[in-house]
Structures are given as structure tokens and as C-alpha cells.
Amino acid sequence: MGVAALALLLTLLRQPLADWFWPETRIQQLLDDGRRALAQGRLTAPDGDGARELFAAAAALDPDRRDVQDALVQTGQAALAQARRQMGAGQLAAARTSLELARQLQAPSAEIEQIERALQHGSREQDGVEQLLRDAEAAHLAGSLDDGPDSALPLYQRVLAVQPDRMQALEGRDDALSDLLARASGDANEGRLADAAALLQRVERYDPGHAELPAAKAALNAALEQRARQGERELARGRLAQAAESFQKVLAVGEDAAARRGLQRIAVAQAQEATRLASDFHFGQAEAALAQARALAPDSTEVAAAEQAVQRARDARQSMETPLSNAERERRLKRLLAQLQEAEAREQWLLPPGSSAYDRFKAAQALAPQDARVRRAAARIQPAARQCMEDNLRGNRLRAARTCLDAWQALAPSDPALAPAHRRLAQRWLAVGSERLGMGDTAFAAQALQQARQIDPGTPEIHAFAERVRSAGPGP
Template sequence: MSERRDSHPGPSERIEPRLGDLDQLDRPLPPPRPPEAPPPPPRRRRWPWLLLGLLIAMLLLWLYQDRLRSLVPNTGLNAALDRAEAALAAGRLEGVDGARALFQSVLAQQPDDERARRGLRAVGLAELARADTAYRAGRLDEAAQHLAVARELLGGGSDVERLEGLLVKARAATRPVDAWLDQAAAAFAAGRLDGPDGAGPLYQRVLEADPGNAVARHGLDQVGATLAAQARAALAAGDTATAATDLDRLAALLPGHAELPALRAALAPASPAADGDAQHAVQNGLAALQAGRIDGDDGALAWFRRALAIDPANAPARAGLAQVAQAWIVQAEAALDAGDRAQAGALLERAATLAPDAPELAAARDRLQTATAATPAAAPAPSGPPSAPAAPAPAAPPVSPAPAAPPANLPAAASTATAAVSPPADPARDARIAELLARADQALAQGRIVLPPGDSAYDLYRSALALDGNNAAARRGLEDLPRRALDAYDTALARGDLARAGELLEDIAELPTTALDADVEQRLGNAWLSLAERQLAGGDRRGATQSLAKARQATPDPARLQALIARLGP
């Protein structure tokens, strides 16, 4: 029997180890396999970061565009600055091509330009030097003009104040103070307390020339005490109309008098209209005016004053007083037609207490002055009114009215007719005119162009012309007011004093015959916009909002305005 071997050993069989091919032992080992390279990392997208950086750069450019714009050289501005500095070196300070105008034009376009600011200050110092030279040479009017410009450009200062004090003293030395004191004493003894030749204004004139004059101060106190006593006596007698008139005279002469508040408080309940309201008094005044009743306790004047005693800011009552003044002017014209110059003068003086700036009043005074000069020797007609016009005020004696300043747009023929008549020589009147001109120059230097009423350059020049319609200095000053106001406006803009520039813009608008160019107001609006943009760039959103509100009132550039509104957001 044959034995069979299975080629596949069973699980219990042993497997012998094998050495392999021993002939291969001397061969070199195969090189090791290189390690496998790691897989490449995933690629990151960089374009979102680049886009974000670009957006941030654009935002910064938008927010700081004003500062960046200032770093870019402006060829036109640099050329203007070069011309301005050349004009300053040549001594050409004023005029269209003068240093002042050129520096101000640069600052109007670039308010932060330091070179222009330094140049404008140099112009101010040059004007101050010219003022000092003119003062030392005795040319006081010329010195006052240069000093006014220096004050505008420099904003004051110790040197300006010193020279202004010297000018005031020099002018005071040329004024007849002793003669004014004598005239004031005589007027007080005659009972003329106020009015052009009254004791009060004469004492005030002395105090303006010599503020430390004790005689004038005591005399002015006596005038105030007399007017207050008259008002108290009228109140005690129940004559509220006279009391109101006396209080108005006292307030016009001495607005800070200690007894005024108490007397006004006593007048209000004494008025019949106090039981009702100011509107009732105004209605009664209008009815009386339509009926031709002006004076008396039931006249229009008394009713309108009662309304103002209740409500001092009542506009209809003030308008009613203006209508009363107009009625007196009409009556004065009728008196002139009848040849009664004395009555016409008294009526015009009464009208001047209510509406001193009325153009009809100025025209009537011109006519009265012409009639007086044409027949100087004619005897005045009786002072009684031909058709029962209002009687003159108790403390307003008839005076010789003088012509008021004709408006700047007066026709040439009318202006020539006004200038053809010169008032007779009067040293007191000439001294008064010189004083008014000095006060007007001082008011102009201090920026009081239109306000306050009665103490502004405009009113003082007009007062001088009312005394002498031919006075060249007063006419020149009045005609030059718009230009001086515009110069002050430009200076305020250049200094960045936008609030003052706004006040001057209102003054310019109130000056008669002044037509504002469209860009004058727009420059103020654009300056407010520039300030708002700087405030917004500095993070002051509240200040930028307030400046934006100011800019809207001054009609700025519409495109810039809308852009700034969009930047501020809701």
C-alpha cells in the first residue's frame, strides 16, 4: 500500500524556517524609500482683506479731506499772498489791490492760512503806526480813521487803547467846555431840561469831553431829579399822559436813573387801561387817532403810551406812536404852507421824539430850514395851530430845526438844492457838530455801526447832518459806512469770529441804499460750513450740528450743505 503526502500541512504540523537564497547575502541593500511629501496646505483667500483695507483708506480720506486739501499747494492763493506781501512792503494798505484786501480775499477762501493771518496783523500794525504819525502831526481826523482800521484788524490791544485815549484828550482840548456849562445852567434855569439845546444834553456833552467834570455830573443829576419830580406830581394829579411823557423824557436822557422802575410801576396801575390789557389800549388809541384826537387823556398818544406801560414790547403800540409822529409831520407841513414856521418846528420836534429816523421828518426839516434861510427876517406867525393840531410838549420848547441828512439815493437836483443853503455861523452849533463827528468816529472804531439807536455811527452822522446838511465830513462818513461795515465783516470772517460777522451782516442789511451781493452772505454760510466740517473731523458732532444750523441761516453753498448733512446723518 502506497503512502500519500498532503502538500498542505495540517495545523498541528511544524513549519520549518527558511533562510532564503543565500547567494544574495553579499549584495548591497536596496536604497530606502523616500518619505511621502505631506499634502499642500489649503490656500487662503486674501482679496477680502485687501478690499477691507481699501474701504478703510477711502473712509479716512473722506473724513480728513479738509486737512489733506490744505496740504496740497494752491497756486492761486500763493500768488495772491505774494501780491499782498509786495503791496504791504510798498505801503499800499488799502484799495482793491491793497495788502488788506488781498490778505482778506485769501482768508475768505482759506480761513486757516497762517501766512495770510500774519500778513493781516502786519497791516493792522502798519495802520496803527500811521495813526500814531497822524496824531503827532495834529491830523486828528486822519489818525482816527487809521486807528479805526487798526482796531478792526488787531482786535484792540494796549497800543490801540492808549492812542485812542490820546485822541479823545486831544479832541476834548479843542471843545468849549466852559461855554457848554454856562449854556446848560441857563437852560436849566429857563426850564429847558431836554431837547437839542436843553440842560441835560449840554451836561452830557461836557461829560463826553471831560468824564470827570463834577459840575456837569451834578447838573445832570439835577435834571434827572427835576424830571422825576414832574412825573411824580403828574401821577399825584392823575395826569397819566403827562406822567408817561415825563418818564419817557427821563428814560431818554438817563436810562439808568434810579427812580425809573418805581415810577413806571406806579404809572401802570394808574392807567385806565390797566384793568384790561394792552390790546384794549391799542384799540382805543387807533380809534382816537382816526377821530383826530392825538393829545389829552383820551387821545391816541396817551392810549398808546398806556399800552406800552403794560407791555413795553407791544409792537402795535409802537406802530401807533409812529402813526402819531406821522400825523404831527403832516400838521407841520400844513403849518409851513401857512407860513407858521414856529408851529412847524414845534411839531417836528415832537415827531422827532417818537420817530427820529423817519424819512418824512428829514424832508420836512429840510423844507423848514430852506424856508427859514430864505426869509430870515420874517416874524414868526402865531404859535397857535390853524386847525387845532397837537400842542407842543410841555418840556420841548420850540427850537430851530435843521436839515437832516438826505438819503444817499437822493436825486442830484434835490441834493444840490439842499446843499445850496448854508446855515448861519454858530460857534456852539459847530462845536456840537465836531463832538458828534468825534463820537461817530469812535462808535465806528468800536463797531457800533447801526446799534444802539442814538449812539451808533449811523445815527451820529445823521445828527451832525441835521445840524449842517453841508458838512462834508458827516456826508463822507455816512456814505462810507457800507464800505467800512463790509471791511469789518471781512475782518471778522478772517479772524474766525463768525458770530461778530453775523452781527455786522445784519448791520449792513439795515443800512439804507445798501444792496448786498449774493456772495457776501454766502461767504458767512460757507465759513460756518467749514467750521462744522472741522468740528466733525475732530469728533465734535454736537458743535458741528450747531454750526450747521448757523450755516443754514446764511444761505451757504447748497452742494456743500447737502454733503455735510449727509455726513452728519439723522
């Protein structure tokens, strides 16, 4: 019995005796455990397993040890830092508890007082923050996300300005931004590309790191590419107004070189149409086409040339209606015929505007349509314009051939040889366009298709080539 009692007593007293006889080992163990608790953020614990309790136990064994005192100071600093974090997150009660721990650990009084004042101020703000949160959630529920200062996102931002870590506000803002991104996706799918882009910019202002933002940007880029391809298809089909609308929607989001080139090509087509209409004295329609071209490409040289051509046609029409003396008429006619011969010699059939052979002839014809010299000039320059067209066609100078063909048509609109000439030039444009399309130049192929349609829309090969251009998509 005596032996058993002695064994039990030794077992019960083993740790206290170990602490008595080997205190250094016990202190080191307490320090290690306390540092582990401190690293884990467990500053205090009722069961004695917190950093404060472990370091205090070490201090009880050796109050004068420097590393033990340093550990207690570190715990006090950690309590101050924790109080600041909790205050920032709106957890005022928890912050007060942490501050009391710091006070017990004799943290610097100046820092304690600073946090204490902030807590008092935060207490006064707490009620206001809670009201802001309620208002933000109500606005969110009503679908008012970013419609003014009283909508959900601005209210969440006001909460976060006071309490940056307030989880309720962070989650609410994240959900509201997701709803805003859903709206952006709907706008992009329905073709409202500028609206979608504006919504994405608003989301990025609130939270550039939002998880759903990259996918939303990718969806908008895909919608922009699709709209650009649609514009190319419409342009290839000669649907200029629809093509312009598509390209303008792309450009409303941001500068795009392909869309800008598309508008330039449409402007050139409108300018050419204005010139054709003006030559027939349809000035109202010519001005409408010119206005559209000017709106799309105000700095285009082709548009400027068309403006001059329309003005020349007006001047020619006016000269036909303005009475002149015989002497003045003769003087003007001689000057125009001399200028016509000079332009012929330089093969300037339609360019430069105002000084071309065609312009001089039209002015002379308007001045004296029955004069024998004017008729002889027509008989002379018509074959020259035709030969110019043939020479340029053989040399594959298709734009120059088109200029000569236009001059030929202007000089002899009823010439039966014009129809087959138009057909041959349109087919040549398609042949060259097909070759360039095979090389991947879809932009040039679309231009070739447009030229062929303008020259002879009845060319049989146009439909098949248009399908090839459509399938190839937009050019670079």
C-alpha cells in the first residue's frame, strides 16, 4: 500500500517537480507554444492556450527573462493591430475586446487612446453605416444598381469608404456588379455595343478585379467582331446604309481600323453616286448622297472631288439658263474648246475636276449644244475615251479604265457598245478580286465586288463571288 501511494504522489507531482528542477526547459516550451498561438492569431483563450496565457505562465517562472517580456510586448502589439482590423470591418465590440487585451498587456498608451477615440467615433458612425447598408440592399432589390447617388453601388461604396473590410458591403457590391455585367451581356447580344461597353467601364471603375469582368470583355469583343463581319457582308452586297450602321456601331465603342476603312469605302461609293446623279441634273438626290458621304468621311479626297463635280454640274445647268450675248458666248466657247484640246492631249478625261476633257466638253455643250464645233469635238473625243478604256483594260489598270468608261458614257450615253464594255470591265474586276481573295486580301475583294456591282450589276458572276467574299469574312 505504501509503495502504491508513493507512486501516485510522484505521478501527480511530476510536472510541478520538473518545472521546479528544470525551469529552463519548461519556459522554452511555453515560449514555443505561445509563439505558435501568436502566429495563428490566437491571442487569448479561456482554456489557457492563448498567446497571452502561455507567455504569462513563462513569465511566472522567470519574470526577468528578456525574451519572455518581448513576447508579451509582441502580443500587446498584435492586440492593437487586431483591434484596428476589427474596427475597419465594423466589428466594434470585438475591437473593444482586443483593445482591452492590449491595455492589460501594457501596450503604449498613446496608441490605445488613438484607437479608443476612433472607436468612439466609429460608434457614432455605426448607426449611419447600418442605414446605408439597408438602403443599398433595398436599392439593389429594386434593380437600381448605378443610377445615381441613392442606387446600390454608390451606397455600398460609401459603406466601404468607412469600413473597407465590411463583408456585407463587399458581397453586396460584388452581386450588384454581377447584375450590371449581365445587363452588359444582354446589350451586347442585342447589338447595343456602346451601351455594353459603357457598362463594362462602370464595373471596372468599381472593381477592376471582378471575377466575371474578363469573360464579359471577351463577349463584347466577340460581338464587335461579329458586327464588323456583318458590315463587310452588307458592303459586299451593296447595302451601303446597313453596312455604315454596322461599322458605326463598332466605332462607337472605340477606334477600329477595319471599320474605319469600311466607312471610307462606303463614302467613296456615295460620292460616286452623287457625281452620277449630278451629271443627270438630279441635284436633290446628288446632295443627299453627298451629305451621306461627307458624314462618313469628311476628309476624303473622293468626297471633295464629288463636291466639285456636283458644283460643276450646277454651273453647267445655270449656264444653259443664263442669257449671253453672241460675242460673249463665242468667246467662252472658243476658250472651252481650246482647253478641251489641251486636256485631250494630256488624256485627262475626267480628272482633275473642273479641268478634265469631259468637264470642258460638258461646259461647251451646255453653252452651244448645236454648234458644229461642239459636235465635232464629241465625235473626236468619244472614240478617244473608248480607246482609253480599252488600253487601260488591257493593262489591268481598272480604275483608270473605269474613268475612261465613265467619260465614254457621258459623251455618248446611247452608244450600243457601252453595255458589253461595262460587262467586260465588271468581269475583269471580279477576276482580279478573285485572285486577291485567294491570297487572303478580303478587303480588296470586297472593293472589287463593289466596283463590279456599280459598273454592271447584272454580271452573272457577281452572286457566286459575293458568297465567297461573305464566307471569307472581313479583311485585315
